[in-house]
Amino acid sequence: MTQMSDAALARAIADAAGQVLMAVRGSGLFAGKALGAAGDRVANALILEKLAQVRPDDAILSEESADDAVRLDRSRVWIVDPLDGTREYSEGRSDWAVHVALAIDGAPAAGAVALPALGETFATDRPAALPPAGQSLRMVVSRTRPAPEAEMVAAAIGASLVPMGSAGAKAMAILRDEADIYVHSGGQYEWDSCAPIAVAAASGLHVSRIDGSPLVYNRRDVYLPDLLICREDIAGRVLWLIANAAKAPATVQAP
Ligand SMILES: Nc1ncnc2c1ncn2[C@@H]1O[C@H](COP(=O)(O)O)[C@@H](OP(=O)(O)O)[C@H]1O
Numbered sequence: 001m002t003q004m005s006d007a008a009l010a011r012a013i014a015d016a017a018g019q020v021l022m023a024v025r026g027s028g029l030f031a032g033k034a035l036g037a038a039g040d041r042v043a044n045a046l047i048l049e050k051l052a053q054v055r056p057d058d059a060i061l062s063e064e065s066a067d068d069a070v071r072l073d074r075s076r077v078w079i080v081d082p083l084d085g086t087r088e089y090s091e092g093r094s095d096w097a098v099h100v101a102l103a104i105d106g107a108p109a110a111g112a113v114a115l116p117a118l119g120e121t122f123a124t125d126r127p128a129a130l131p132p133a134g135q136s137l138r139m140v141v142s143r144t145r146p147a148p149e150a151e152m153v154a155a156a157i158g159a160s161l162v163p164m165g166s167a168g169a170k171a172m173a174i175l176r177d178e179a180d181i182y183v184h185s186g187g188q189y190e191w192d193s194c195a196p197i198a199v200a201a202a203s204g205l206h207v208s209r210i211d212g213s214p215l216v217y218n219r220r221d222v223y224l225p226d227l228l229i230c231r232e233d234i235a236g237r238v239l240w241l242i243a244n245a246a247k248a249p250a251t252v253q254a255p
């Protein structure tokens with residue numbers, strides 16, 4: 001039997017973890033924080049079990065597992081967030097996601113973001129076509145911790161703000177034609193962005209840190225606090241605004 005591609009595997013695992021998460025929530029056995037904790041654990045167990053079975057030589061970095069330093073000596077590292085948007089999941093909302101990605105030598109190589117409550121999964125094996133640019137710009141921001149940079153850029157370019165939970169749900173909102181730009185700063189970890197970045201880049205979106213540098217994964221310190229995802233044609237303007245706001249906030253004009 002031929003081996004499944006890394007991207008198809010990421011999709012299959014993210015889908016399955018999503019089904020389990022829907023079942024845990026639908027069971028009515030848990031509520032509030034206990035629901036989030038149960039979801040985190042069962043989804044993580046499923047993902048680790050399958051990766052260990054079919055990719056035993058690869059390392060894994062998961063939000064829900066103790067960090068194993070062996071990953072620093074490996075080229076191939078799966079970076080997973082079993083439940084991104086735990087808060088939204090436990091509140092009964094639909095803006096949460098399962099992230100399964102493979103980084104090779106620090107670069108996202110394959111990945112999937114499942115949006116189980118919306119019944120959609122995006123993965124690098126079948127990249128979604130970019131929606132055509134609309135008349136007005138929309139920016140997705142954290143519901144609970146919107147970044148000051150994001151609000152400044154939105155005001156400068158006249159974008160409306162779309163508050164949403166989950167890094168994966170926000171990144172996929174661009175592919176779902178609910179937003180055009182996702183800017184975050186102030187804190188995130190590698191598992192929050194690796195799969196969303198892999199999937200967004202496969203569809204031709206610009207992906208970078210907010211200083212324009214590449215997002216690099218499988219570092220010793222997994223804190224990766226900021227990102228920009230948007231269409232290529234807007235990226236230069238957004239990066240310019242962020243860079244220049246830091247220098248002279250009162251005098252920023254879009255180029
Ligand atoms: N300032 C910050 N510091 C650390 N993590 C942050 C953060 N802001 C957002 N995140 C993480 O990024 C993910 C998306 O957050 P948000 O919905 O606010 O945009 C969440 O992941 P988890 O739900 O997996 O914990 C959240 O914990």
Ligand SMILES: [Mg+2]
Nearest residue numbers: 081084085192
């Ligand atoms: Mg997360």
